[in-house]
Amino acid sequence: MELSRRRLLGTVGAAGAAGLVVGGAGGALGVAAAQDDGPEALTTLGSTAVAFRPARAKHQAGITTPLQAKGHLVAFDLTPGSGRKEAAALLRRWSRTAEELMAGHAPHADTGVALDAGPSSLTVTFGFGHGFFDRTGLTKRRPTQLDPLPDFSADALDPRRSNGDLWIQIGADDALVAFHALRALQKEAAGTARLRWQMNGFNRTPGATAQPMTARNLMGQVDGTNNPKPSDPDFDERIFVGRDADQQWMRGGSYAVVRRIRMLLDEWEKQPLAKQEKVIGRRKSNGAPLTGGSETTPMRLDANGPDGLPVIPADAHARVAAPESNQGAAMLRRPFSFHDGFRDDGAPDAGLLFVCWQADPLRAFTQIQRKLDRGDALSVFLRHEASGLYAVPPAAEAGDYVGRPLLEG
Amino acid sequence: MELSRRRLLGTVGAAGAAGLVVGGAGGALGVAAAQDDGPEALTTLGSTAVAFRPARAKHQAGITTPLQAKGHLVAFDLTPGSGRKEAAALLRRWSRTAEELMAGHAPHADTGVALDAGPSSLTVTFGFGHGFFDRTGLTKRRPTQLDPLPDFSADALDPRRSNGDLWIQIGADDALVAFHALRALQKEAAGTARLRWQMNGFNRTPGATAQPMTARNLMGQVDGTNNPKPSDPDFDERIFVGRDADQQWMRGGSYAVVRRIRMLLDEWEKQPLAKQEKVIGRRKSNGAPLTGGSETTPMRLDANGPDGLPVIPADAHARVAAPESNQGAAMLRRPFSFHDGFRDDGAPDAGLLFVCWQADPLRAFTQIQRKLDRGDALSVFLRHEASGLYAVPPAAEAGDYVGRPLLEG
Numbered sequence: 001m002e003l004s005r006r007r008l009l010g011t012v013g014a015a016g017a018a019g020l021v022v023g024g025a026g027g028a029l030g031v032a033a034a035q036d037d038g039p040e041a042l043t044t045l046g047s048t049a050v051a052f053r054p055a056r057a058k059h060q061a062g063i064t065t066p067l068q069a070k071g072h073l074v075a076f077d078l079t080p081g082s083g084r085k086e087a088a089a090l091l092r093r094w095s096r097t098a099e100e101l102m103a104g105h106a107p108h109a110d111t112g113v114a115l116d117a118g119p120s121s122l123t124v125t126f127g128f129g130h131g132f133f134d135r136t137g138l139t140k141r142r143p144t145q146l147d148p149l150p151d152f153s154a155d156a157l158d159p160r161r162s163n164g165d166l167w168i169q170i171g172a173d174d175a176l177v178a179f180h181a182l183r184a185l186q187k188e189a190a191g192t193a194r195l196r197w198q199m200n201g202f203n204r205t206p207g208a209t210a211q212p213m214t215a216r217n218l219m220g221q222v223d224g225t226n227n228p229k230p231s232d233p234d235f236d237e238r239i240f241v242g243r244d245a246d247q248q249w250m251r252g253g254s255y256a257v258v259r260r261i262r263m264l265l266d267e268w269e270k271q272p273l274a275k276q277e278k279v280i281g282r283r284k285s286n287g288a289p290l291t292g293g294s295e296t297t298p299m300r301l302d303a304n305g306p307d308g309l310p311v312i313p314a315d316a317h318a319r320v321a322a323p324e325s326n327q328g329a330a331m332l333r334r335p336f337s338f339h340d341g342f343r344d345d346g347a348p349d350a351g352l353l354f355v356c357w358q359a360d361p362l363r364a365f366t367q368i369q370r371k372l373d374r375g376d377a378l379s380v381f382l383r384h385e386a387s388g389l390y391a392v393p394p395a396a397e398a399g400d401y402v403g404r405p406l407l408e409g
Numbered sequence: 410m411e412l413s414r415r416r417l418l419g420t421v422g423a424a425g426a427a428g429l430v431v432g433g434a435g436g437a438l439g440v441a442a443a444q445d446d447g448p449e450a451l452t453t454l455g456s457t458a459v460a461f462r463p464a465r466a467k468h469q470a471g472i473t474t475p476l477q478a479k480g481h482l483v484a485f486d487l488t489p490g491s492g493r494k495e496a497a498a499l500l501r502r503w504s505r506t507a508e509e510l511m512a513g514h515a516p517h518a519d520t521g522v523a524l525d526a527g528p529s530s531l532t533v534t535f536g537f538g539h540g541f542f543d544r545t546g547l548t549k550r551r552p553t554q555l556d557p558l559p560d561f562s563a564d565a566l567d568p569r570r571s572n573g574d575l576w577i578q579i580g581a582d583d584a585l586v587a588f589h590a591l592r593a594l595q596k597e598a599a600g601t602a603r604l605r606w607q608m609n610g611f612n613r614t615p616g617a618t619a620q621p622m623t624a625r626n627l628m629g630q631v632d633g634t635n636n637p638k639p640s641d642p643d644f645d646e647r648i649f650v651g652r653d654a655d656q657q658w659m660r661g662g663s664y665a666v667v668r669r670i671r672m673l674l675d676e677w678e679k680q681p682l683a684k685q686e687k688v689i690g691r692r693k694s695n696g697a698p699l700t701g702g703s704e705t706t707p708m709r710l711d712a713n714g715p716d717g718l719p720v721i722p723a724d725a726h727a728r729v730a731a732p733e734s735n736q737g738a739a740m741l742r743r744p745f746s747f748h749d750g751f752r753d754d755g756a757p758d759a760g761l762l763f764v765c766w767q768a769d770p771l772r773a774f775t776q777i778q779r780k781l782d783r784g785d786a787l788s789v790f791l792r793h794e795a796s797g798l799y800a801v802p803p804a805a806e807a808g809d810y811v812g813r814p815l816l817e818g
Contacts (some may be wrong), residue, residue, distance in 0.1 A: 024578070028754050041510040043615075043616030044616070045454075045614060045616035045617060046614075046616050046617040046618060067616060069583075069584065070584075070611075072770035110629075111628075111629045111678055112625070112628075112630070112693050112694075113625060113627055113628075113629045114623060115629065115694065116618040116619070116622050116625065117613065117617045118618070119619060120614070120617045143608060169565065173614055173617065174478075174613055174614045174617035175478065175479075175611035175612070175613070175746070176611075176612075176613055176617075176625060176627075176746070177617065179627065179746075179748055179759070183674070183678075187678070195751055195755055198750050198751050199750070200748060200749075200750065202479075202584035203585075204526065204584070204585055205454060205455075205478060205529070205582055205584065205614055206452075206454075207452030207455050207616070208454060208455040208526045208527060208529045208582065209526050209527070210455075210525070213525050216521070216522060216524060216525065216585060218518075218522055218588065218675050219521075220519075220520045220521025220522045220524065220742075221521070233585055265520075265592070284521050285521075285524065296490075298693065312770070337588075339588055339609060340609075340749065340750075341607050341608070341749075342604055346603065346604050348592070350588070387461055390734075391706075
């Protein structure tokens with residue numbers, strides 16, 4: 001592929017249904033825009049822009065957007081003295097900046113870290129935590145779906161890395177583009193909100209595998225096979241808040257559950273392949289159910305082996321988490337892996353930044369996690385170390401900012 | 410681009426001069442190799458394999474290899490009771506595994522984390538630290554170039570994250586491929602060497618910018634413009650150990666200096682653009698010298714402005730570090746950026762995993778760092794927090810392992 005060095009200030013064209021604009025944005029940000037030394041030729045990886053205000057979908061980007069190679073999760077608490085007015089001003093600043101960054105433009109007083117790069121599928125997604133509503137005098141408008149998650153027996157949660165008044169998910173296929181966005185948004189919070197916790201994650205780089213392929217996690221498992229798909233007839237109903245919502249400002253939004261799940265990889269990797277596959281209920285090689293077929297073949301949960309026992313064991317993760325085992329409950333899992341080096345005992349501090357999306361956490365994450373908490377063979381290899389639950393409002397309408405119907409409605 | 414899901418066990422073809430084999434390796438590792446459901450179609454990002462034993466170059470991969478999107482640096486110490494024999498066995502295991510991984514094959518008892526992915530430009534580079542030679546009874550064969558670096562006034566080094574008997578640099582354009590290699594190599598050290606420190610880094614993802622472009626660091630600066638280039642007539646002499654080496658086992662090898670350099674980004678970003686450019690001596694937009702031209706235009710160090718002062722200030726980083734200011738000294742900088750979240754004070758724990766390569770650290774890194782330590786305007790924005798110096802032997806010859814001429818010579 002012929003590549004050149006022209007840097008031009010691109011504009012984002014009409015957004016498609018999924019909010020993806022491939023090649024619609026130039027590979028340029030701010031300062032370098034004046035240069036012009038050849039035709040533009042970013043690859044799709046760099047030139048793909050995701051629309052901040054999708055033309056048709058009403059939900060924010062970063063929920064049904066394909067997994068990106070790099071992710072930052074960050075939570076803020078409102079500072080003492082910051083209330084509804086200050087929060088509204090912050091969301092207005094953040095929305096403007098997110099829209100600029102996602103289109104490949106540089107914000108005011110830019111650090112330059114993303115110079116030369118295209119938008120690289122950057123998404124910025126904003127959410128509100130439980131405490132936000134009390135601090136802004138909006139307690140009556142807090143959805144019941146934000147009621148704290150129940151305790152699970154396997155939890156060992158660090159409150160300093162959990163919850164928070166405001167939450168942002170940043171994803172991009174380039175690490176500097178993602179870091180640039182994180183810093184720009186952090187800077188705009190100054191005086192209104194202070195950083196509470198921040199985590200970094202990653203997924204496959206587009207092009208590293210023959211696509212489309214379901215992601216693998218750091219246990220080596222295909223992870224996400226049984227996710228609801230946008231083509232499912234009940235997808236919107238499961239994942240996005242509908243017209244019957246008590247809190248109408250959340251209509252078109254979704255609830256995000258975030259868990260830092262450390263994997264005990266030293267213990268996991270000692271298990272023979274056959275044991276690992278029984279724990280999961282699927283083949284490691286291709287994610288196919290132990291009852292046969294390919295990754296997309298439905299599990300035959302009632303099939304028994306020659307020994308009379310279920311082929312997919314009763315405590316296999318895929319069985320316990322399946323909609324069939326949970327009155328049809330399902331959530332859209334959209335995680336990042338994490339690796340923060342090694343712990344003092346030499347074990348990797350690594351695992352999954354689990355992020356899942358649903359219209360109602362009680363009937364999705366909580367239902368399934370309660371079941372997993374009681375009988376999942378995988379749980380002995382996992383440690384839930386942090387947790388958050390956020391109300392993620394719909395995308396901003398034209399000329400608006402994310403959350404205005406709550407903050408000024 | 411049409412992509413499919415065939416996974417086949419590829420073989421690496423003849424290596425080019427740079428050791429790069431584009432499209433020569435299949436996108437497959439181990440378990441998935443038996444699958445065959447369509448034509449193979451990884452992109453260049455995934456299918457690029459770097460040769461472990463380059464056909465012509467005598468040096469290990471990961472020195473002149475283009476920067477990869479993800480990097481791991483890791484140091485080990487030999488465990489009590491491990492001497493020359495055990496170290497030799499470890500280097501033999503490591504070399505075999507590195508060769509397999511770089512070709513896109515899975516090692517024995519694989520975790521599966523890299524399944525489905527191509528080699529993604531994976532490189533694994535091995536080095537020996539100062540202590541290695543005492544622990545293996547090879548003190549007399551330790552090169553004088555491994556003498557400890559001098560203290561610099563700006564150093565605030567953490568010994569727990571510095572030095573180490575053995576050092577590995579891992580780079581790949583896919584984060585799971587890199588993590589997979591790290592875990593495979595760590596596992597093989599068990600019983601012989603224990604992890605001392607480990608750091609994670611990143612660079613631009615290929616395709617995020619119009620290429621070729623010099624990297625940017627987290628200060629937003631173009632970083633690496635004045636690097637020696639393989640096409641320079643004295644490149645090999647500057648970077649690789651020559652035939653006149655006291656320690657012939659290092660002939661064709663190089664010395665790596667590693668520094669964890671935290672950037673005081675909050676302070677840096679408060680500086681106006683004009684101040685930042687004076688600190689560096691180059692334009693932020695495109696890396697051109699303040700004396701004009703484009704990124705590759707030579708600096709005019711003797712040019713004065715209308716005020717009679719040098720256009721590139723006397724303490725500008727680019728001036729102080731330039732070969733012209735250091736009796737011609739130059740090193741090949743090949744860094745990764747790092748971002749390990751935020752510190753307790755809310756400042757980012759982020760900066761540069763500085764890695765530089767040279768035939769003689771005393772006449773390259775040490776010469777230049779001494780100069781920077783005394784008069785670099787950039788240094789007030791940097792904290793050197795960890796340091797390592799490693800002898801990186803030449804690539805293994807056919808049928809051999811890295812370091813055999815030292816360990817069995």
